Amino acid sequence: MLKIGVIGCGFIGGQICRAIDSGAFDAELYALFDSSQSKALKLTASLKRYSPAYMRIEELLQSVDLVIESASQNAVRLIVPQALEAGRDVMVLSVGALADEELREKLFRLAEQNNCKLYFPSGAIVGIDGINSASASEISSVTLTTRKPPLNLAGAPHIEALGIELEKIEKETLLFEGPASEAVKAFPANVNVAATISLAGIGFDRTKVKVVADPSLSRNVHEITVEGKFGKFFTRVENVPSPENPKTSYLAALSAISTLKKILSPVQIGT
Ligand SMILES: NC(=O)C1=CN([C@@H]2O[C@H](COP(=O)(O)OP(=O)(O)OC[C@H]3O[C@@H](n4cnc5c(N)ncnc54)[C@H](OP(=O)(O)O)[C@@H]3O)[C@@H](O)[C@H]2O)C=CC1
Numbered sequence: 257m258l259k260i261g262v263i264g265c266g267f268i269g270g271q272i273c274r275a276i277d278s279g280a281f282d283a284e285l286y287a288l289f290d291s292s293q294s295k296a297l298k299l300t301a302s303l304k305r306y307s308p309a310y311m312r313i314e315e316l317l318q319s320v321d322l323v324i325e326s327a328s329q330n331a332v333r334l335i336v337p338q339a340l341e342a343g344r345d346v347m348v349l350s351v352g353a354l355a356d357e358e359l360r361e362k363l364f365r366l367a368e369q370n371n372c373k374l375y376f377p378s379g380a381i382v383g384i385d386g387i388n389s390a391s392a393s394e395i396s397s398v399t400l401t402t403r404k405p406p407l408n409l410a411g412a413p414h415i416e417a418l419g420i421e422l423e424k425i426e427k428e429t430l431l432f433e434g435p436a437s438e439a440v441k442a443f444p445a446n447v448n449v450a451a452t453i454s455l456a457g458i459g460f461d462r463t464k465v466k467v468v469a470d471p472s473l474s475r476n477v478h479e480i481t482v483e484g485k486f487g488k489f490f491t492r493v494e495n496v497p498s499p500e501n502p503k504t505s506y507l508a509a510l511s512a513i514s515t516l517k518k519i520l521s522p523v524q525i526g527t
Pocket residue numbers: 263264265266267268269289290291292295326327328329330331334349350351377378379380381444445446448449452500501503504505508
């Protein structure tokens with residue numbers, strides 16, 4: 257059985273743990289880590305089948321087969337290189353960290369050198385399958401427009417730096433427009449999806465991102481437009497936000513669970 261260690265026990269980590277705990281996978285939830293030990297212990301106490309140990313990172317990396325990062329971009333920088341050096345496969349949710357070219361190249365090099373897999377789930381968007389297919393030929397443009405209820409953007413460096421008063425936004429307002437490389441730094445907990453799109457498609461500098469605060473919304477909406485030799489496609493998803501962390505959409509957790517299913521399955525559907 258595949259032994260799994262989850263780093264980050266918030267909304268996505270919790271959903272992944274509960275899915276494994278349901279017994280639906282040929283996998284064992286073996287270890288947890290979170291910067292808040294009490295959060296990890298509370299999660300363990302809520303499980304029925306498994307009782308994952310709370311471990312120091314070094315111990316966790318020596319004990320599991322697959323590491324799932326569902327913590328933060330900082331955790332990717334600190335922990336994922338060590339995980340790959342230890343020969344572990346890694347699923348990364350805080351994909352925005354890979355906008356850093358040096359880190360990205362390091363992770364890809366370590367994965368190759370150590371014969372490890374790096375998995376980036378589709379997250380809160382639909383259309384990564386199409387971008388993957390289209391990228392087998394030429395893609396000319398990719399645009400992501402993310403619309404969220406204003407308060408779901410709270411705490412983002414862009415909002416803090418510009419002193420934007422989110423609670424005073426009364427109509428649809430464009431807050432950011434620029435390349436994915438800048439978007440993921442401006443909104444590290446809101447547009448990791450821009451990084452996933454960049455990795456699948458035409459890179460962080462050519463992928464265009466708009467972030468819009470819209471007080472008429474109750475859902476996190478992501479629209480993607482892709483043009484290339486294949487033609488053109490447009491996707492739009494209206495995501496139910498997590499009640500625990502409304503920046504994050506429920507679909508992001510489901511995509512991680514689905515990626516785990518794909519890893520364990522002999523049958524692979526979709527690109
Ligand atoms: N790829 C995608 O499509 C999506 C990606 N995400 C990203 O996935 C990640 C998880 O999201 P979500 O579950 O909603 O987040 P939560 O905030 O609910 O949970 C994250 C947990 O990880 C902890 N944590 C943060 N940094 C570290 C660290 N360095 N080491 C150990 N624990 C850490 C946090 O602790 P504390 O609260 O103390 O910081 C928190 O308990 C986030 O980075 C989020 O931005 C989210 C949605 C979509």
